[in-house]
Amino acid sequence: MNHLYNVSNVLEMKGFNLSSEVVFPTFLFATLSYLFILFCNLILILTIVLNKSLHQPIYLILLNLPINDLMGSSALFIQLLKNLLTDGGPTLYSTCVSQAFFIHIYAAGAVFILTAMAYDRYIAICCPLQYNAVMTHAHVIKIITVVWLTCLLLTGILFVLLLRLPRCRSVISHTYCDNPTLLTLVCANTTGNNIYGLITVAFSQLVANGIILFTYLQILRACFRSKRSDTKAKALQTCATHLLVYLLLECLGLFTIISYRLKNLSPHFRKFIGVMTFVFPPAINPVIYGLKTKEIRDKIVQFFRRKIN
Structure with a gap:
């Protein structure tokens, strides 16, 4: 069996099997999507960094979200665009591992950053007098x-x-490299890896969902007790936006994890859902937080007005 383990460091990635008429429109759509993600997230980052009035706790935590989104989407799109042009082809094992590493960092980072933002909102709404302290x-x-x-x-x-x-x-039969995909290349007992992976997912979900559930229940309780309708409406709007982003991420991530265990699922549909996990949140997050957050929206509008004038 020793000769089986003498595997080349070059992997073969299966393409999308697209017809020649569809390749260019698909590549163009993927490129424009990536450029949109880059533009929106960079605008959000620069707006927060360059405006001292936004150097507040909630925005400093929020700053990590577009950074994380850029890391995840770049890890996906750079390899994805290459695969679309070449219809798969060879890729280095080290490149595949690097992509998988940053993809998993992105997935964990998105969950924990949104959890940290929920904690900040909990302190701001439920303990406003102690917030600055x-x-x-x-x-x-x-x-x-x-x-x-x-x-x-x-x-x-x-x-x-x-x-x-x-x-x-x-x-590699998947659209991108991740831990489950890399484990399919292994000819050894992967029980320990699978157990640790499940423990990691369970730990992150337990911590994140537990904190978010607690904070939002307390926030709702504080809002309904408040006699000021404007404060109540603003708090509920902020929390609803945050919860929408979190639920979108959770649903996409959960379906991606489940799809690996559904053998009868169409491989094309599995690839589509896997890609959407790295397209929708990075594209929607800066739009939601940039347009729905008045302070950030005003700074962005001021910046473009100065440039136009």
Whole structure:
């Protein structure tokens, strides 16, 4: 069996099997989608960074969301656009592992960043008098550091467990590289990897959903107790927007995880859902937070007015 483990570092990625008439429109649509994601997220990042009035706890936490979205969408689209032009073809194993690593960082980061934002809204709405004392810049930096270190730790262990296993296959049948796809190349017992993966998903979902459920129940309770209708409406609008983004991410991520275990599911549909997980949230997040957040919207409008004038 030793010769089976002497696998080349070059993998073969299966393409989309598109007809020649569809390749160029699909490539053009994918390119425009990526450029739209880049433009919107960079505008949001620059707006927050360049305006000192936005250097507040909620916006400093929010700043991490477009950074994370850019990382995830870039990890996907750079390889995806190449595959569309070449209809698959060879790719280095190291490139595939790098893409998978950043994709998993993106998935974990999106969940934990939205959780940190929910915590900030909970303090702002339920404990407004203590907000400035609790959400200091030092405390915000600690929250952001914990978020990224948790993502790096969970994902790092996942890939250490993966890279220790021998490979005897070299064909990638999915649209992009991730941990489940890379495990299909392995000819060894992957029980430990699967158990750790399930524990990681369960841990992140338990922490994120637990915090968000608690914070939103407390926020709703505070809103209905409030006698000021304008404050109540603003809080509910902010929370509804945040909850919409979180539910969209959760539904796409959950279906992507389940799709790996549904053997009868169409491979094309599985690829489509997998890609949408890295298209919809990065495209919608900056639009929602840029247009629905008055402070950010005003700064963006002022910037473009100055440029036009």
